[in-house]
């Protein structure tokens with residue numbers, strides 16, 4: 001072992017002590033699943049965390065992967081405030097792609113490194129109960145907001161983390177696809193940021209890390225904003241600087257903090273080993289979200 005390796009190991013010792021036995025919820029954005037190398041680097045990070053005593057829980061998205069299949073089937077994609085309009089045909093594709101291909105790909109990559117990953121959707125073990133989400137949209141300040149029907153997009157009503165505790169206690173890494181079940185057995189497509197935030201809260205997680213395809217929240221000059229407060233978030237959503245898929249991300253990061261999660265970060269999954277860099281360096285990377 002060279003001195004450099006020893007130095008690095010000693011440098012990360014305080015972080016290992018800090019996170020050991022703690023739960024860290026990592027949302028793996030579909031937009032960050034760019035190439036084989038990055039995908040395997042992510043799986044390696046998750047496995048390494050487990051082997052040093054941290055309990056990672058992965059929640060994944062899959063927007064681009066769903067688009068590919070919808071396009072191939074001649075079904076279009078429409079987004080409202082970063083949420084996908086989900087009719088019945090779209091819902092079938094979402095469930096197949098997220099719960100099947102994307103979930104099992106992540107599980108297999110972690111298990112290639114003996115990480116003991118187990119894939120599940122919100123339907124398994126009664127993990128996520130949902131109801132239809134209502135989106136309020138005000139296009140004209142002088143008119144009352146209109147209610148937009150997003151189809152089978154779900155709002156999480158309940159998280160039952162029992163199955164996650166069982167898996168974690170037995171040394172497994174849960175990998176969760178963001179699909180929920182309604183009280184009449186209907187299937188809901190839920191934004192993965194929302195699911196990650198609710199699960200982080202239900203598990204009393206130490207960290208919520210949202211891994212995406214940009215460095216974090218960016219300003220008008222595309223420069224990274226390394227910390228942002230709830231007040232600044234509200235302002236930037238209102239004036240359109242934060243838009244699309246970044247809206248649920250910042251809102252969910254805040255909600256997790258309000259529910260007792262210690263820190264929420266948005267980081268760039270296109271940086272190899274972004275999760276390790278975030279957890280094991282003093283300043284971290286990306287944007288840290290704060291409640292003022």
Ligand SMILES: Nc1ncnc2c1ncn2[C@@H]1O[C@H](COP(=O)(O)OP(=O)(O)OP(=O)(O)O)[C@@H](O)[C@H]1O
Pocket residue numbers: 028029030031032060061062063064082192211212213214216217218219241242243244245246247
């Ligand atoms: N102010 C902003 N700063 C940074 N990104 C922003 C901002 N406003 C909007 N965005 C957009 O948010 C996107 C990230 O959200 P997006 O939903 O596309 O990805 P994801 O959540 O990582 O993936 P998935 O939805 O598949 O899980 C960025 O790629 C960027 O285009």
Ligand SMILES: [Mg+2]
Pocket residue numbers: 029061063082193245
């Ligand atoms: Mg998204």
